[in-house]
Amino acid sequence: MSNLESFRNETRDWLEANCPDSMRTPIKSEKDICWGGKRFEFASDDQKIWLERMSSRGWTCPTWPEEYGGGGLSKEEAEILKEEMSRIKARPALISFGIWMLGPALLKYGTEEQKKHYLPQITRGEIRWAQGYSEPGAGSDLAALRTKGDDKGDHWVVNGQKVWTSYADECDWIFALVRTEPDAPKHLGISFLLIDMTWDGVSTKPIKLISGKSPFCETFFDDVEVPKENIVHEAGRGWDVAKYLLSHERANIAGGGSGAQMNPASAARQSGEVDEDGRISDPILRADIARLTIDALAFETTLQRIKDQADGGQGVGAKASMLKYYGTELNKRRHELNMSALGSDGLLWEGDNPEDGDPARSWLRSRANSIEGGTSEIQLNILAKRVLELPGG
Ligand SMILES: Cc1cc2nc3c(=O)[nH]c(=O)nc-3n(C[C@H](O)[C@H](O)[C@H](O)COP(=O)(O)OP(=O)(O)OC[C@H]3O[C@@H](n4cnc5c(N)ncnc54)[C@H](O)[C@@H]3O)c2cc1C
Secondary structure, three states, X not given: OOHHHHHXXXXXXXXXXXXOHHHOOOOOOHHXXXXXXXXXXXXXXXXXXXXXXXXXXOOOOOOOOHHHOOOOOOHHHHHHHHHHHHHOOOOOOOOOHHHHHHHHHHHHHOOHXXXXXXXXXXXXXXXXXXXXXXXXXXXXXXXXOOOEEEEOOOEEEEEEEEEEEEOHHHOOEEEEEEEOOOOOOOOOOEEEEEEEOOOOOEEEEEEOOOOOOOOEEEEEEEEEEEEHHHEEOOOOEHHHHHHHHHHHHHHHHHHHHHOOOOOHHHXXXXXXXXXXXXXXXXXHHHHHHHHHHHHHHHHHHHHHHHHHHHHOOOOOOOHHHHHHXXXXXXXXXXXXXXXXXXHHHHHOOOOOOOOOOHHHHHHHHHHHHHOOOOOHHHHHHHHHHHHOOOOOO
């Protein structure tokens, strides 16, 4: 038996013995997601047990080195773990900005002390991180950011405001872009700082949406003292870290395009639109679903190829923009088709069952995919400039 086959068998046995039954159902809503962090309230004992068991094996971050709390798995082993988890429909034990944004940036740019300090805490879900990039007047044109850090020798004093900071009021720490070299050119005066949200001068104000919910905040920094050791990479070189982190953020958001949890074909069958042979009876809906399925398979293959290249050390670079653009447009198409397939059932907003209204809420949430992490227009601009080398203004 090859090493990979025995790894698959061991993994299958371990998951069978350790994944609680209630963690073998798809994530349907926000409350099913384990975000971790000091203030996180577990939805159930099983959710907590699942996190503890997975993180003690390093499998919340399977390919990170073991010395930083990861699983030390090869790409092939990590793929097997993913397949075996999806075979039993196991949920991710932990989802966090730490895992899919900050962690990769620290692995590339962090000092040894930073990696040893922060990465194991991320793998165990002990710190919940917020992303402090966008500001009023600095969204798509991120390098226009004005939050500033005054150099005081062994620390900076940070003043300014961020906006659209997802879940900032529930987070413990924030990674923030701060202008520390006021006289340097736009992209060269920015530093990437790690800030504890309990420090004096950090405050958040939730932004209430029309739904009454508040997934975002404004985040304010008033004379916040940030020690010099809390910088990642060099002063004034935060843009390198920011771009590298964004390529991970974009590739991850794009991953939603493969859409394992959402199936318009089953939605059509569920709403009873089938002929006597069990085929979806509406030919237009059938053709749309077939086209989406083919596009999604092609996208998944491309995503996998680019991930393999990245694992091989080639970097994702501007290809992340292609994935972000296509993956999020595909995801929006999938949700729209799902709503068409469900017919009037899709319009349900709330009801007696906890999952009532999920399709409509997920459809609305998918609209934000082509804005968060950089809008579709900006991705197309990057592709035009950096990949197609078209002339630009
Ligand atoms: C769900 C969600 C979660 C988010 N979470 C976070 C977070 O945690 N942390 C954080 O820092 N930010 C977060 N954001 C903010 C997000 O990164 C910004 O919304 C995004 O970068 C766009 O910036 P903006 O909203 O300022 O829009 P603008 O930059 O003002 O853009 C407005 C419109 O103009 C278009 N546009 C702008 N410039 C150009 C151009 N040069 N060419 C063509 N079209 C252009 C844009 O595409 C867009 O359609 C989140 C956003 C969403 C929707």
